[in-house]
Amino acid sequence: MDATADRLRPAASAFTIREAHEDDWSRIWPIVHDVITEQRTFPYDPAMSEREAERGWLVPAPARVVVAADGHRVLGTANMYANRPGPGNHIASGSLMVARRARGAGVGRALVTDMVAWARRNGFAAIQFNAVVDTNTAAIRLYESLGFITLGVAPGAFRHPADGHVGLRIMWLDLRQS
Numbered sequence: 579m580d581a582t583a584d585r586l587r588p589a590a591s592a593f594t595i596r597e598a599h600e601d602d603w604s605r606i607w608p609i610v611h612d613v614i615t616e617q618r619t620f621p622y623d624p625a626m627s628e629r630e631a632e633r634g635w636l637v638p639a640p641a642r643v644v645v646a647a648d649g650h651r652v653l654g655t656a657n658m659y660a661n662r663p664g665p666g667n668h669i670a671s672g673s674l675m676v677a678r679r680a681r682g683a684g685v686g687r688a689l690v691t692d693m694v695a696w697a698r699r700n701g702f703a704a705i706q707f708n709a710v711v712d713t714n715t716a717a718i719r720l721y722e723s724l725g726f727i728t729l730g731v732a733p734g735a736f737r738h739p740a741d742g743h744v745g746l747r748i749m750w751l752d753l754r755q756s
């Protein structure tokens with residue numbers, strides 16, 4: 579890591595997780611755009627327009643969208659929702675992204691911890707992440723450190739720009755056991 583990147587990293591206590599407002603979108607979009615165009619961690623269309631991304635990310639209540647904010651700076655964002663409608667709506671799911679320059683400082687951990695607390699408060703039985711790229715070591719280590727397990731891997735289901743066809747994991751946190 580170079581000194582410039584180091585300077586941009588937030589101090590561990592310098593951010594708070596709060597619900598996103600509509601006017602946060604202009605600061606969320608650069609993070610989403612960077613992650614989806616990189617095509618290493620999300621099976622999203624990299625050509626998605628800003629408007630499509632906004633509709634997809636800013637999910638309406640009872641789903642929830644949060645940001646990790648340091649004053650006016652948005653360091654990361656997560657959304658969370660029922661994984662499926664109807665008879666599947668007792669299982670939660672969600673997504674998170676941390677700005678490249680803010681990674682490694684606890685923002686991702688704070689976002690997932692907040693998501694778990696939200697799922698518990700709302701009576702979900704588990705959280706299921708449907709498509710965790712098998713080479714996404716940072717995400718997998720983070721989720722495992724919080725108790726998530728891998729239920730299975732869809733082999734070669736993701737075309738990684740450097741690693742070729744890699745698996746997509748289904749990861750699961752049972753909220754009834756703990």
Ligand SMILES: CC(C)(COP(=O)(O)OP(=O)(O)OC[C@H]1O[C@@H](n2cnc3c(N)ncnc32)[C@H](O)[C@@H]1OP(=O)(O)O)[C@@H](O)C(=O)NCCC(=O)NCCS
Pocket residue numbers: 613619620674675676677680681682683684685686687688707709710711714715716717719720723
């Ligand atoms: C995955 C991601 C959310 C992690 O966010 P982050 O703010 O960098 O993570 P944190 O600083 O909170 O680190 C939490 C844990 O993740 C793991 N981790 C984070 N970065 C890591 C890395 N580069 N290599 C290995 N493990 C890493 C560690 O277990 C770490 O725990 P520790 O600090 O106790 O060692 C972030 O890298 C990101 O946004 N990536 C692109 C989008 C993405 O992959 N989203 C998830 C899709 S499933």
